[in-house]
Amino acid sequence: MRQAAIDKLRAWTARRHGPDSLPIRIHRRRVYILPTRFGMMLALMLAAMLIAGLNYNSNLGLAFAFLMASVALVTMNHCNRNLVGLQVDATAEVDAFAGGEANFDFVLRNDSRVERRDVEILCMGALGIRSVGAGSSESVPVAVPMARRGVTRIAQFELRTRYPFGWFHAWTYVQGSLTAYVAPAPRGSRTLPAVGGSGYASRSEARGDEDFAGLRAYEPGVPLKHMAWKVLARGAEAAVRSYTGLAAQPEWLEWSSLEGQDIETRLSQLCLWVLESDAAQRVFGLRVPGKEIAPAAGAAHRFACLRALALFGSEEPH
Amino acid sequence: MNPKTVSYGQLLGISACLALALAAHFETLPGWVLATVAVSGGIRLLLARRGRPAPPRIVRLLIAALGIALLFRQFHTFNGLSAGAALLALMAGLKLLETDTQRDIYVITLIIYFVGLSALLEGDSFWLLAYLIAVCWLTTATLLRLTTTLPIPDWRRSLHYAGKILGQALPIALVFWLLFPRFAAPLWQIPDSGHSAGSGLSDTMSPGDIDQLALSDDVAFRVRFAAATPPQQELYWRGLVMHDFDGHTWRRSYFDSRSVPPLQPQGPAYRYTVSLEPHEHRWVFALDWPSQWDSAGGVLTADYTLVRRDPVSRPIEVHATSYTRMQSPAVLSDSLRKRDTRLPLNRNPRTIQLAHTLRAAHPDDMEYLQAVLALFSQQPFYYTLTPPLLADDSVDGFLFDTKQGFCGHYASAFATLMRAAGIPAHVVAGYYGGTFNRFADYWIVRQSDAHAWTEVWIEGRGWLRIDPTSAIAPSRVEHSAGDAVSADEPLVSRWQRRAPWLADARLRLDALRQMWRERILFFDQDSQQQMLAWLHIPEPDGQKLVLMLAAALAVALCWLTWSVHRETGPVRKEPLVRAYSRLCTKLAAIGIPRLPHEGAEDYALRVAQRRPDIGPAVSELCEDYSSLRYAAAAARTTIREFDAAVRAFRPTAAAKPRRG
Numbered sequence: 001m002r003q004a005a006i007d008k009l010r011a012w013t014a015r016r017h018g019p020d021s022l023p024i025r026i027h028r029r030r031v032y033i034l035p036t037r038f039g040m041m042l043a044l045m046l047a048a049m050l051i052a053g054l055n056y057n058s059n060l061g062l063a064f065a066f067l068m069a070s071v072a073l074v075t076m077n078h079c080n081r082n083l084v085g086l087q088v089d090a091t092a093e094v095d096a097f098a099g100g101e102a103n104f105d106f107v108l109r110n111d112s113r114v115e116r117r118d119v120e121i122l123c124m125g126a127l128g129i130r131s132v133g134a135g136s137s138e139s140v141p142v143a144v145p146m147a148r149r150g151v152t153r154i155a156q157f158e159l160r161t162r163y164p165f166g167w168f169h170a171w172t173y174v175q176g177s178l179t180a181y182v183a184p185a186p187r188g189s190r191t192l193p194a195v196g197g198s199g200y201a202s203r204s205e206a207r208g209d210e211d212f213a214g215l216r217a218y219e220p221g222v223p224l225k226h227m228a229w230k231v232l233a234r235g236a237e238a239a240v241r242s243y244t245g246l247a248a249q250p251e252w253l254e255w256s257s258l259e260g261q262d263i264e265t266r267l268s269q270l271c272l273w274v275l276e277s278d279a280a281q282r283v284f285g286l287r288v289p290g291k292e293i294a295p296a297a298g299a300a301h302r303f304a305c306l307r308a309l310a311l312f313g314s315e316e317p318h
Numbered sequence: 319m320n321p322k323t324v325s326y327g328q329l330l331g332i333s334a335c336l337a338l339a340l341a342a343h344f345e346t347l348p349g350w351v352l353a354t355v356a357v358s359g360g361i362r363l364l365l366a367r368r369g370r371p372a373p374p375r376i377v378r379l380l381i382a383a384l385g386i387a388l389l390f391r392q393f394h395t396f397n398g399l400s401a402g403a404a405l406l407a408l409m410a411g412l413k414l415l416e417t418d419t420q421r422d423i424y425v426i427t428l429i430i431y432f433v434g435l436s437a438l439l440e441g442d443s444f445w446l447l448a449y450l451i452a453v454c455w456l457t458t459a460t461l462l463r464l465t466t467t468l469p470i471p472d473w474r475r476s477l478h479y480a481g482k483i484l485g486q487a488l489p490i491a492l493v494f495w496l497l498f499p500r501f502a503a504p505l506w507q508i509p510d511s512g513h514s515a516g517s518g519l520s521d522t523m524s525p526g527d528i529d530q531l532a533l534s535d536d537v538a539f540r541v542r543f544a545a546a547t548p549p550q551q552e553l554y555w556r557g558l559v560m561h562d563f564d565g566h567t568w569r570r571s572y573f574d575s576r577s578v579p580p581l582q583p584q585g586p587a588y589r590y591t592v593s594l595e596p597h598e599h600r601w602v603f604a605l606d607w608p609s610q611w612d613s614a615g616g617v618l619t620a621d622y623t624l625v626r627r628d629p630v631s632r633p634i635e636v637h638a639t640s641y642t643r644m645q646s647p648a649v650l651s652d653s654l655r656k657r658d659t660r661l662p663l664n665r666n667p668r669t670i671q672l673a674h675t676l677r678a679a680h681p682d683d684m685e686y687l688q689a690v691l692a693l694f695s696q697q698p699f700y701y702t703l704t705p706p707l708l709a710d711d712s713v714d715g716f717l718f719d720t721k722q723g724f725c726g727h728y729a730s731a732f733a734t735l736m737r738a739a740g741i742p743a744h745v746v747a748g749y750y751g752g753t754f755n756r757f758a759d760y761w762i763v764r765q766s767d768a769h770a771w772t773e774v775w776i777e778g779r780g781w782l783r784i785d786p787t788s789a790i791a792p793s794r795v796e797h798s799a800g801d802a803v804s805a806d807e808p809l810v811s812r813w814q815r816r817a818p819w820l821a822d823a824r825l826r827l828d829a830l831r832q833m834w835r836e837r838i839l840f841f842d843q844d845s846q847q848q849m850l851a852w853l854h855i856p857e858p859d860g861q862k863l864v865l866m867l868a869a870a871l872a873v874a875l876c877w878l879t880w881s882v883h884r885e886t887g888p889v890r891k892e893p894l895v896r897a898y899s900r901l902c903t904k905l906a907a908i909g910i911p912r913l914p915h916e917g918a919e920d921y922a923l924r925v926a927q928r929r930p931d932i933g934p935a936v937s938e939l940c941e942d943y944s945s946l947r948y949a950a951a952a953a954r955t956t957i958r959e960f961d962a963a964v965r966a967f968r969p970t971a972a973a974k975p976r977r978g
């Protein structure tokens with residue numbers, strides 16, 4: 001019942017305000033406010049105060065009752081104000097693993113003269129809370145739990161506050177599109193495949209000095225360990241040490257090598273291999289139906305592979 | 319609300335607020351209720367200190383049941399102010415005991431607000447209101463600290479914020495208070511607030527008793543005359559009439575619902591308002607003799623006194639009209655005549671003997687009356703507030719032995735002598751005169767103005783007011799209170815006579831107090847309609863009042879929204895920065911925008927390179943800006959001048975062809 005009403009309201013506000021392009025400034029016309037349960041109790045008490053004051057014909061009692069009622073009215077305005085004029089931004093895309101959390105980073109900017117206290121960000125049931133001082137901005141990490149692999153689009157998140165006193169609950173919906181690319185949970189029992197007969201370089205070999213093949217030009221994404229710091233220290237161009245074992249024999253993580261298992265299990269296995277290979281600082285490529293990622297190494301490459309796994313099966317071109 | 323458990327600090331804060339709110343009830347609440355609340359709070363605080371939760375449910379329930387049972391035994395009801403306040407206090411204490419989560423504390427804050435209100439239903443002073451608003455402020459600040467999650471603001475900031483909210487609430491509360499319709503009668507009957515002892519005049523008068531009233535400086539009531547003020551010697555404030563005399567004590571006989579024989583008013587009418595201090599008796603003091611009065615005055619008895627249905631336990635205001643001269647009806651009914659000539663058998667024999675002797679010499683009623691008054695003035699009767707104590711036959715003792723007394727003695731003796739001669743007479747108790755407050759044009763009648771006089775029935779003339787005391791001590795009647803006083807005179811009034819400025823200061827203070835009374839405490843339907851009339855609203859009535867309330871509230875809420883939301887927009891830059899950015903905008907418009915990292919001087923150099931024609935002007939402006947910004951004391955211009963110069967500066971786009 002309550003949930004249905006909330007869903008209706010959310011849909012209505014989405015229609016009313018249309019999609020937002022982040023960052024946005026919260027306009028007062030999109031801030032809604034209702035009393036909380038505590039606020040309802042206060043309202044009951046105010047009614048009792050009024051009746052008592054009238055019945056006893058006590059002007060001082062009435063003055064006190066009216067003062068409290070006015071305090072409630074002022075508080076309503078303050079609660080509403082706590083959100084109005086706030087600027088909201090968020091990281092549009094976030095990577096995560098199934099069963100883990102997508103760490104969205106929201107940024108609240110407050111360029112007004114008043115502090116915004118206890119602003120809550122509610123995103124897919126996850127909550128972040130921050131106070132933003134006058135003229136400053138704060139980032140609010142919100143860890144949204146991600147149950148399933150795939151692309152999760154969040155079309156709407158909520159900003160809300162109960163400040164001050166918790167009598168009122170002011171909130172607004174932001175129709176900013178946030179995306180979480182959820183890679184499969186890294187799981188599996190198979191060892192890394194040995195592709196092309198030449199075998200893969202073991203960890204110890206990868207670090208071995210005897211495999212050192214020479215220097216090549218720096219490119220972003222290369223593990224820091226492979227940087228030729230001494231060369232850099234001499235003032236020459238940045239260079240990277242290359243190793244025979246790594247550069248010469250790229251390994252392929254193949255969808256096809258996992259015949260006979262269901263899709264998610266295969267993706268989980270591939271994900272595990274990607275992480276393992278990356279941890280071992282190997283050069284590897286990924287091949288899944290409809291997508292091939294050329295062999296490479298480094299963080300950017302790992303992200304590309306994980307995102308390919310997350311996107312597997314979704315229509316989205318990437 | 320999430321059920322967060324409360325900390326020791328939070329409990330301590332809220333307990334302190336509760337204690338402060340209950341302090342306003344300190345005099346009226348039963349001691350054991352206060353003790354229960356204190357003990358509950360203490361136990362809970364001790365437990366919290368050791369990090370332990372509230373005591374088990376069964377203990378709490380037991381205490382609650384016990385407390386409520388005791389309460390019912392004491393009051394026999396939960397309706398009414400004293401019982402309600404006690405119940406509220408008890409509930410607050412028990413709630414404190416069981417407080418575990420923040421939600422419990424929220425309930426306590428609401429109870430604190432309500433406790434504050436209930437104190438104001440009983441009390442009436444400005445200071446009480448101010449105190450309770452302060453308590454409300456503190457409670458609200460505490461609540462802010464309770465409901466704020468992240469770094470909890472310190473006390474100073476919490477109080478500042480709560481104060482700001484209260485400040486913004488005040489004008490709206492004022493609008494509500496002024497325009498919210500008041501009811502003439504309560505919504506339901508309020509039970510009596512209990513049997514407090516009365517103060518001021520009592521309904522018996524024993525001449526031998528020392529009248530402590532005469533020494534009391536307390537105010538009995540205040541009177542403001544609407545137009546004409548009667549001469550001071552006619553200010554007899556009628557309270558109650560005593561008919562029954564047992565030889566020693568005069569008693570008021572209880573009002574019987576006989577219809578009141580009408581009086582014929584003579585002379586001018588006086589309209590006035592009596593603001594009565596609570597005295598816990600049912601009678602109301604009115605100028606002798608009342609002819610019209612409003613509902614607060616109650617009904618007129620056959621003795622021409624005003625009696626209310628309920629005791630005056632709160633300050634009340636009575637609007638009335640009186641005539642100081644009256645012609646009473648021509649005939650006195652037999653029952654009244656009988657009642658007012660009755661004397662106890664075998665009491666005061668010497669007095670009765672004296673009356674018979676005098677009566678034989680003066681068969682005419684009027685002559686007899688004059689003879690008795692002459693007796694009082696010629697024989698050595700003294701007026702004193704500390705007369706010797708008298709035995710059972712008090713009139714005999716006074717007339718023949720001590721010959722010292724005050725108004726009560728003389729009234730009693732005079733009425734006895736009249737009755738002994740067969741002339742109907744009774745004693746009237748009330749107040750005489752008063753102090754005129756020239757700073758605010760009203761009369762203050764104090765307990766020391768208490769007075770007793772008599773009324774006698776003379777055939778053909780009706781009831782006559784005879785003040786026998788005036789026959790003895792004219793000073794007492796002419797100057798009222800203070801002058802005829804003994805060494806027992808209150809210290810305050812002795813000081814006052816030595817230092818007139820002190821008396822003035824006291825009168826001014828009393829004028830303030832009376833203004834508070836009239837303007838605030840007795841603000842009612844009439845006052846509201848007068849206010850509307852003052853605003854030139856034709857035919858003021860309840861409906862117009864509600865319309866006014868709606869209109870005024872709309873304005874007040876608009877103001878509130880504006881003032882609250884004014885602060886949500888981006889901060890306006892300071893004027894200097896605004897002027898400088900205006901200069902930059904103008905230069906950008908001719909194709910030389912300032913680079914983000916560029917300081918004023920570098921920018922001026924670059925502009926001068928590209929546009930030598932405006933170079934000097936720009937570098938002068940930029941120099942001014944730098945000195946205003948970083949060396950304001952040494953600047954040769956003011957910000958205003960700089961702003962004007964920037965506004966006057968109008969660079970033209972590419973007057974010369976640009977150089978590459």
